[in-house]
Amino acid sequence: MTLKKPTVIVIGGGLAGLTSSILLAKNGFEVTLIERKKYPFNRVCGEYVSNEVLPFLQSIGFKPDDYGASRIGKLIVTSPKGNALKADLDLGAFGISRFTLDNALFEIAKKAGVDFLLQTKVNDVQFADEKFTVQTGGKTLTADLVIGAFGKRSNLDQKLNRSSFYHRSPYIGVKYHIKTDFAKDTIQLDNFKGGYCGISKIESDLYCLCYLVENRYLKKFGGIAEMEENILHQNPHLKNLFGNSEFVWQQPETINEISFRKKSLVENHILMCGDTAGMIAPLCGNGMAIAIHSGKILAEQIVVKCSTGLNSKKRLQLEWSYLDTWNNKFALRLKIGRGIQRLFGNNLLTELAVSALKNSPSLTKKIVGQTHGKSF
Numbered sequence: 098m099t100l101k102k103p104t105v106i107v108i109g110g111g112l113a114g115l116t117s118s119i120l121l122a123k124n125g126f127e128v129t130l131i132e133r134k135k136y137p138f139n140r141v142c143g144e145y146v147s148n149e150v151l152p153f154l155q156s157i158g159f160k161p162d163d164y165g166a167s168r169i170g171k172l173i174v175t176s177p178k179g180n181a182l183k184a185d186l187d188l189g190a191f192g193i194s195r196f197t198l199d200n201a202l203f204e205i206a207k208k209a210g211v212d213f214l215l216q217t218k219v220n221d222v223q224f225a226d227e228k229f230t231v232q233t234g235g236k237t238l239t240a241d242l243v244i245g246a247f248g249k250r251s252n253l254d255q256k257l258n259r260s261s262f263y264h265r266s267p268y269i270g271v272k273y274h275i276k277t278d279f280a281k282d283t284i285q286l287d288n289f290k291g292g293y294c295g296i297s298k299i300e301s302d303l304y305c306l307c308y309l310v311e312n313r314y315l316k317k318f319g320g321i322a323e324m325e326e327n328i329l330h331q332n333p334h335l336k337n338l339f340g341n342s343e344f345v346w347q348q349p350e351t352i353n354e355i356s357f358r359k360k361s362l363v364e365n366h367i368l369m370c371g372d373t374a375g376m377i378a379p380l381c382g383n384g385m386a387i388a389i390h391s392g393k394i395l396a397e398q399i400v401v402k403c404s405t406g407l408n409s410k411k412r413l414q415l416e417w418s419y420l421d422t423w424n425n426k427f428a429l430r431l432k433i434g435r436g437i438q439r440l441f442g443n444n445l446l447t448e449l450a451v452s453a454l455k456n457s458p459s460l461t462k463k464i465v466g467q468t469h470g471k472s473f
């Protein structure tokens with residue numbers, strides 16, 4: 098056994114991968130992060146970040162106010178017919194584009210000493226004799242540890258034969274940046290047949306408009322604009338929003354195959370974090386917080402277990418303790434998220450839920466609280 102700190106390759110430079118890389122590099126680990134894109138770039142995401150991440154982000158030198166992030170403290174949920182439920186968000190959130198947030202963490206990671214391979218796609222990962230071999234288009238790299246932070250769906254899920262890859266998901270995601278007349282301190286979730294749409298303020302004079310919808314409606318109507326007109330606009334709030342806003346991009350960002358199924362946390366000794374470990378329904382508004390938190394927990398476990406070297410016994414101890422901690426922190430939240438996702442996928446149930454919750458502020462508060470975590 099070597100007494101040296103293990104070398105680490107992180108696959109995927111979203112919030113989970115960036116977080117674990119920053120913390121490992123700050124603790125003296127040699128880290129290479131491989132990301133298939135080049136910063137800064139846009140992603141499909143509602144860009145509403147739960148304030149539970151604030152102490153951690155501040156500890157690594159990121160302050161949302163420095164980037165003009167909005168402060169969000171109010172929630173409005175509308176039913177497909179336009180019935181509105183209002184609530185205060187106890188913990189609150191901030192609004193910032195992924196273009197800005199991920200790029201800021203990329204800069205922090207570079208300063209911390211993380212080595213980046215950008216515009217590089219990982220095609221395969223093999224584990225043998227306590228070493229990983231990572232194949233990209235042009236290079237073969239080796240490392241003692243590999244972190245899988247490659248998001249909700251990647252070529253690597255198929256390569257690793259993960260069961261979650263083979264279950265088709267009915268959802269697609271669509272995102273715009275818009276200029277509009279809307280409260281700066283509010284996130285509004287507008288439900289419609291087969292999906293929901295969030296709007297909230299981000300930096301500059303922009304708002305993020307992002308929705309999740311069953312892809313059968315896209316197939317049925319043949320295009321995004323046609324689907325929006327026939328499905329989303331049935332909610333009067335959305336019809337008003339789409340009709341009275343300036344859309345700053347020519348085309349929206351889109352993704353498909355968004356699945357909330359349970360996933361494996363360790364696969365062929367690769368340690369998964371962020372959406373690669375499991376994704377919470379976007380309606381809960383804290384996938385980013387979970388991505389950051391899981392990246393942090395994983396890095397902390399590696400620091401504690403492997404700072405004086407790594408062998409097969411220590412590797413297994415690391416894997417078990419990460420599994421245990423992840424399940425304690427996130428398993429219930431993801432389960433509640435799946436339940437909420439099912440409820441809001443149904444028109445009638447959404448109407449009933451919004452009407453019932455309007456008369457029960459304490460229950461509303463409890464449900465919102467259950468989906469959000471504690472500050473870390």
Ligand SMILES: Cc1cc2nc3c(=O)[nH]c(=O)nc-3n(C[C@H](O)[C@H](O)[C@H](O)COP(=O)(O)OP(=O)(O)OC[C@H]3O[C@@H](n4cnc5c(N)ncnc54)[C@H](O)[C@@H]3O)c2cc1C
Nearest residue numbers: 109111112113133143144145219248270371372383384385
């Ligand atoms: C419609 C929608 C709305 C959402 N809204 C919100 C919201 O408002 N608030 C919130 O908190 N969460 C929201 N989420 C969830 C949030 O976006 C995710 O939970 C979060 O982005 C997960 O971060 P991550 O780092 O795990 O993955 P990602 O941010 O997806 O990063 C994964 C990275 O891996 C890279 N990658 C993949 N494969 C490879 C490969 N083979 N080689 C190299 N690189 C690779 C990708 O390019 C990507 O950059 C939303 C999600 C959806 C779908």
